[in-house]
Amino acid sequence: MATLSSNIVDPAPLSGIEGAKRLAAWTAVDRHIKPEHKIIGIGSGSTVPYVVERIVAQGKEVNKDRVFLPTGFQSKELIVKGGLTLADIDQYTELDVTIDGADEVDPELNCIKGGGACQLREKVLAEAAETFIVVADYRKNSHLLGTAWKQGVPIEVSPFAYAPLLNALLSPNKLGAKSAKLRMSPSGGKAGPVVTDNGNFVIDAVFSESEYKNPKEILVKLKLVTGVVEVGLFCGMAKVAYFGNEDGSVTALFASGRTELIGKSEEILPAKAQEN
Ligand SMILES: O=C(CO)[C@H](O)[C@H](O)COP(=O)(O)O
Helix, strand or coil: CEEEECCEEECCCCCHHHHHHHHHHHHHHHHHCCCCCCEEEECCCCCHHHHHHHHHHCCHHHHCCCEEEECCHHHHHHHHHCCCCECCCCCCCCEEEEEECCCEECCCCCEECCCCCCHHHHHHHHHCEEEEEEEEEHHHECCCCCCCCCCCEEEEECHHHHHHHHHHHHCCCCCCCCEEEECECCCCCCCCECCCCCCCEEEEEECCHHHHCCHHHHHHHHHCCCCEEEECEECCCCCEEEEECCCCCEEEEECCCCEEEECCCHHHCHHHCCCC
């Protein structure tokens, strides 16, 4: 590890998937977290630590009058451990920028999110932000939802309503999912279902290819079911999605439909970090 200044550390280079995640995250921070941005939403997942890493590397001076809103327990820890100022949506209802990961993104920037069961808070902070940016590795860049992320659309549901929702999902004449199951804690974790930061359960529901072509229709029909708290389909929300590629480049997909290939440039080298 090289030290760039007294408080900026240039982390060791990463390769493979982790390197791709970091490239996407750093590119997004360099392009969208500017000194004038003061209220920033931090998403959840394994790509987001690189977002925080890059924000911290911008230096104490620029970060001292910023606040950071977390989308869950994990991002709260990242903010606190990064020495950044934690805040909540009750205090700041309008954010400048939110950056978050995604499980899968289609060419129209519709996203499946909620692999980490944080989709409710993630969507609140995405919606409240002037700019919502997605960061991911190349595996998430997909031509059609449901092809790369096969475990289904995460649906946060009130525990009281999970059984009727599951039944409706599995009934061909109701919600007609191909499959649906209550997400359980992994072995070695708590016995029983995954419980979200909001005390709810998660059902993962797989839909047919024809349905994934219209993710907004899936979203609307699920949100009309009583007991559904939030659906991990983010449609028409992201301004840009950055995907780190295996070769060290980054693909940017814009909501306008434009695609940009960002080469291995100085733009994403650690030395570009702002020093105090
Ligand atoms: O939606 C999420 C959590 O609810 C995450 O953003 C999503 O699962 C992506 O995570 P990762 O960066 O680990 O691929």
